[in-house]
Each structure stands twice: as structure tokens, then as C-alpha cells.
Amino acid sequence: MSLLRNALTVTAVTLLSLAGAAVPAGSATAITLPQADPPPSPTKLFTIRDARIDESSGLAKSQKYEDLWWTVNDSGDTARVFGINNTGKLKAVLSFKAPVKDVEAVAVDKDGTIYIADIGDNKADRDMIEVYTIPEPDKLADATSVKFHRFDFKYPDGAHDAETLLINPQSRQLFFVTKVAKGLGGIYAAPETASREGTNELTKIAEGPAGVTDGTFMPDGQVVVLRSYVDVARVAWGEAPKVVGRAGTPLAQGESVAVASNEGNSILVGSEGKGSAVYEMAVPAAKAGTTSPSATPTPKNAAADSGDTKKSHNLRWIIIGAALFAFVITIITFPPGRRERLDRMAENARLTGQAPPNEHPRRRTPAA
Structure with missing residues (x-):
């Protein structure tokens, strides 16, 4: 399961970092101010x-x-x-x-x-x-x-x-x-x-x-x-x-x-x-x-800022979709536990003197 955990970790980090990178520079400072409260019954x-x-x-x-x-x-x-x-x-x-x-x-x-x-x-x-x-x-x-x-x-x-x-x-x-x-x-x-x-x-x-x-x-x-x-x-x-x-x-x-x-x-x-x-x-x-x-919100009629926000939103979803696709390919290519199971079988064969199972295709030694 370590491979699965690694894949999950890498994918999660990628999603967070890339999604954050899609936010335009200058849209907020290092610590974002909480969203404005609704008008308190003026x-x-x-x-x-x-x-x-x-x-x-x-x-x-x-x-x-x-x-x-x-x-x-x-x-x-x-x-x-x-x-x-x-x-x-x-x-x-x-x-x-x-x-x-x-x-x-x-x-x-x-x-x-x-x-x-x-x-x-x-x-x-x-x-x-x-x-x-x-x-x-x-x-x-x-x-x-x-x-x-x-x-x-x-x-x-x-x-x-x-x-x-x-x-x-x-x-x-x-x-x-x-x-x-x-x-x-x-x-x-x-x-x-x-x-x-x-x-x-x-x-x-x-x-x-x-x-x-x-x-x-x-x-x-x-x-x-x-x-x-x-x-x-x-x-x-x-x-x-x-x-x-x-x-x-x-x-x-x-x-x-x-x-x-x-x-x-x-x-x-x-x-x-x-x-x-x-x-x-x-x-x-x-x-x-x-x-x-x-930064406080830009006036709602600021068309340029609205366009930048829409582009950033679309880019973020494209990046997230690409990262999820990469995660699925990783799972299909390397099913959870396959490599670990073959490694354990090979080790048991060595200790008991039995014939080892076929090696993992990625580990085969080229013929002389």
C-alpha cells in the first residue's frame, strides 16, 4: 500500500500547489482577510x-x-x-x-x-x-x-x-x-x-x-x-x-x-x-x-478584474483535472500491493529453497 499512499500524497500536494498557483498575484496578502460579514441590519x-x-x-x-x-x-x-x-x-x-x-x-x-x-x-x-x-x-x-x-x-x-x-x-x-x-x-x-x-x-x-x-x-x-x-x-x-x-x-x-x-x-x-x-x-x-x-473587493463593475477571476477559475479546474488523470493512470499502471506481493513471494522462495516466482517485469535482468 506504500505505492498507493505515495501516489495519493503526490497527487494531493500537486493539486494544492497548482491550484494555489492558479490564483493571480496580488489578489490577497500572505494572510487573507476573512470574508465580509453580511450587513448587520443597518x-x-x-x-x-x-x-x-x-x-x-x-x-x-x-x-x-x-x-x-x-x-x-x-x-x-x-x-x-x-x-x-x-x-x-x-x-x-x-x-x-x-x-x-x-x-x-x-x-x-x-x-x-x-x-x-x-x-x-x-x-x-x-x-x-x-x-x-x-x-x-x-x-x-x-x-x-x-x-x-x-x-x-x-x-x-x-x-x-x-x-x-x-x-x-x-x-x-x-x-x-x-x-x-x-x-x-x-x-x-x-x-x-x-x-x-x-x-x-x-x-x-x-x-x-x-x-x-x-x-x-x-x-x-x-x-x-x-x-x-x-x-x-x-x-x-x-x-x-x-x-x-x-x-x-x-x-x-x-x-x-x-x-x-x-x-x-x-x-x-x-x-x-x-x-x-x-x-x-x-x-x-x-x-x-x-x-x-x-485587499477589499474590487467594485462589481470592474470588468477587467472579473475577466481575470474567470480565467483563473478555469485554469484551476484544468490543472486539477490533469492531476486527477495522472493519479488514475498511476493506479492502473501500478495496482496497489502488486510489487509488494511479488517481493514477499520471492523472499519466501529464497528462504525455503523453492523455485522463485517470475520476477516483476520491471526487475528482469536482460539476457547475456
Whole structure:
């Protein structure tokens, strides 16, 4: 039976190794993140109905007003930020005179300063990205020509597209998460104290999930939630941030995520487009055994990625079929126990002085 066991072992190893080799490079990191949980019964909180907010790309909880969040329009809009309450009603529009290119994110620090991130770069050709700051107003009302400050930043490894700005709630340090269609993005840290003089050099501190469209620190500063088109990822923050859990969301073209309350028990998720809905849902739970970031799913309309997946699937089955065919041929050619049985008969004949049986055909000695 040793021959059979060897054949089984070789075939099993071949199947595993070849099937693994059929998976395209870059589809996951060394340790794969568990599949996203189904949406944990999210609740629709409100709908953004004001026609001026037609491409909401980012959401941030106000520190000065209860039940108020700030949002910005995607590229193509002017330099302005919108305040909406928990019914979706527009409460204030704050405008400032800055030559923005592609605003993609908004965040608010613990002191009530609003950060507007002009960080979009679809062509990856910007020398610098900018972040503008304005104060939360003392009164909720429309304002024009709001005083602002500008901070310039530069990546250490060339231009990147990004849609996510994070602010540590304790230190107020800024972090940027780049956006890639597949594979792994990057998490970059600004200097602990950003300067308005000159350009602030960013430092890459970790890899991040793919397709990140927004993110937020939770109030304790220990957890970050990153948003993609199709799900949200829980990130354990620290010297080496890592994804430790995921959950699906009910929205297509997901573009925003924010803390729902200063208690940090839940998050709000939204999408772009006119009349877009905002849902409240639980923060994804951490899952055991996850030790590194992993790529999140590519948007379902990514035809190229779908084609690669189909080709990989077909190739895997072809390889598995070939390995099974080889196994069957091995069993037919070398029936289990045949060689061992002939060897035992020959040994018994030698010990008893009887004529030995015919040798195994593969062992016959050529005639002189």
C-alpha cells in the first residue's frame, strides 16, 4: 500500500500547489482577510435632498453641534463644505476662496476645526496635494469668504490618487490612505505638527486595503474604519495599522463614512449622487487570526478584474483535472500491493529453497 499512499500524497500536494498557483498575484496578502460579514441590519437615518449636494464624497461628525455632519462634493465643485443634520436638512454652507482641484474628503478635529482634503488625483500627476482648514462656525448659517489656512503635502514615492483623510482624535496628526483599484494601497502619515510653510513630506507607515473611498478614526483613537465601494473595514491602529474585520454595507458606490456619535458605538455610511441615503450601522467586529491588511473587493463593475477571476477559475479546474488523470493512470499502471506481493513471494522462495516466482517485469535482468 506504500505505492498507493505515495501516489495519493503526490497527487494531493500537486493539486494544492497548482491550484494555489492558479490564483493571480496580488489578489490577497500572505494572510487573507476573512470574508465580509453580511450587513448587520443597518438603519436608514436620512436622505440628503438639497440639490446643491449632488456628489457627496466624505462625511465628518461635528464637534461643536450635536446631530450635525459636514460633507463635501466630489471634484468639479468650488471650495465649500455643507452642514447637514440627522434629518438630512441642510443647515449651513461654508465657502472659502481657494483654487481647489479635486476635493475628496472632509474631517473635523477635537477642537472643531474642519479639514477639507483636496487630494484626488485620478491621473497620478500632481506634485502636491492640499488640505484646507476652516473653523466650525459659532452659528449655523451660510457664510462666504470664510478665513482658511492651507497645508501642502507630498508623497515620498510619487503621486497617488486618494479619497481619505484621517485625523487622530488625540494628537490631531493627519494620515492619508491612497486609493487603488486592486492590490494594496498605502497609509501615509503627515508630520506630527504640519506646517503652513513649505511642503510637508509624508511617510508611508503601512499598506492598506484597495478601493478606499473614505475613513474615520473612532473616538478612542484605537480603531479606524475605512470605507470602500462595497464594504467597511475595521483597522486596529498602532505603529503598524492592520485590518482586523470587515462588514458589507447596503449601498452601492459607497463614498463616505463618519462617526455616528461621540460615544463611538456606530458609524454612518453614505453614497454619492443626488438624493443619496445615509445609513447607521455597527462598527465591524474584529476577527481572530488576521494579522495584516488585505485587499477589499474590487467594485462589481470592474470588468477587467472579473475577466481575470474567470480565467483563473478555469485554469484551476484544468490543472486539477490533469492531476486527477495522472493519479488514475498511476493506479492502473501500478495496482496497489502488486510489487509488494511479488517481493514477499520471492523472499519466501529464497528462504525455503523453492523455485522463485517470475520476477516483476520491471526487475528482469536482460539476457547475456
